[in-house]
Amino acid sequence: MSPTDGPFLYDNVSYQPSRSRKKRKKHAPSIEDSAQSRLDRTIAELSSSAWLAACTTLLKQGLSAFGKRPSEILCLGLGSPCASAEARRQLCFLVHLRDVLQICPQNVLACDPIFSDGDVSCLRQCDVVQLTDNKMGKYRLDKPSIAFMPHCTATLYENLLRENWSTACLSNIVVIGNCLAEYVDATPVRKLQTEYPCIARLVPYLVVHVFPAYAPHAATFFNTAVQFAIMENLPAENDSFWDLPEASLVHADDGEIR
Numbered sequence: 001m002s003p004t005d006g007p008f009l010y011d012n013v014s015y016q017p018s019r020s021r022k023k024r025k026k027h028a029p030s031i032e033d034s035a036q037s038r039l040d041r042t043i044a045e046l047s048s049s050a051w052l053a054a055c056t057t058l059l060k061q062g063l064s065a066f067g068k069r070p071s072e073i074l075c076l077g078l079g080s081p082c083a084s085a086e087a088r089r090q091l092c093f094l095v096h097l098r099d100v101l102q103i104c105p106q107n108v109l110a111c112d113p114i115f116s117d118g119d120v121s122c123l124r125q126c127d128v129v130q131l132t133d134n135k136m137g138k139y140r141l142d143k144p145s146i147a148f149m150p151h152c153t154a155t156l157y158e159n160l161l162r163e164n165w166s167t168a169c170l171s172n173i174v175v176i177g178n179c180l181a182e183y184v185d186a187t188p189v190r191k192l193q194t195e196y197p198c199i200a201r202l203v204p205y206l207v208v209h210v211f212p213a214y215a216p217h218a219a220t221f222f223n224t225a226v227q228f229a230i231m232e233n234l235p236a237e238n239d240s241f242w243d244l245p246e247a248s249l250v251h252a253d254d255g256e257i258r
């Protein structure tokens with residue numbers, strides 16, 4: 001991938017004041033700060049962090065309570081790894097998840113309508129498959145799966161849950177993303193009932209393991225948690241809990257949910 005594929009980011013690179021054209025030629029940097037080297041630096045930073053070790057322990061504890069071994073990761077709303085250091089760190093975390101859970105690379109799928117050609121090359125370098133079928137979050141998860149959705153909008157979570165609104169499907173899903181309870185706390189009751197009924201109904205049944213803050217870059221994994229429902233606690237299949245109101249319409253001509 002060429003470094004011109006995405007905006008050049010300066011994280012971990014010291015700023016050099018601009019020089020005259022002549023001098024610039026003479027002192028042109030010999031090592032290009034390519035997308036690959038940015039990824040490599042991010043992987044090195046994350047993998048040496050105590051934070052990653054702590055999250056891995058939390059994840060394993062959570063999965064042991066979940067009781068199934070995920071064989072797939074669906075990643076939604078990653079953002080642009082070329083243009084955003086947040087997205088790049090989250091991509092490295094996704095790769096870590098895959099490796100630590102020994103999930104086959106072909107079962108690690110990522111969809112975000114903002115992916116550029118450079119982002120797609122980045123995904124390819126990381127052995128992550130780009131999912132081109134944008135279903136606005138409405139993916140049916142028929143096998144035990146992790147939905148990795150860092151900082152997605154409530155609508156995207158809602159669409160995923162609605163598409164999987166049965167004990168059979170919900171029993172397959174571990175969400176690694178925003179604490180869903182925060183959406184409930186932040187949204188007026190009426191809006192919750194009409195626009196986010198699945199989130200509102202599911203939250204009381206969720207087991208939640210909140211990741212510690214990632215101190216060097218707190219925004220990247222802010223409010224991120226491993227979450228899944230305890231099936232035995234969910235209402236019986238004939239309970240009104242499972243009857244949802246009509247889905248509210250989301251207009252997104254460009255496939256992007258805001």
Ligand SMILES: C[S@@+](CC[C@H](N)C(=O)[O-])C[C@H]1O[C@@H](n2cnc3c(N)ncnc32)[C@H](O)[C@@H]1O
Nearest residue numbers: 076077078079086111112114136150151256257
């Ligand atoms: C708030 S941003 C989060 C970006 C990044 N994960 C972060 O934490 O900085 C939400 C992301 O959801 C993505 N998104 C919007 N609609 C989507 C869709 N239909 N499927 C997947 N991702 C979508 C947006 O493009 C955006 O990158």
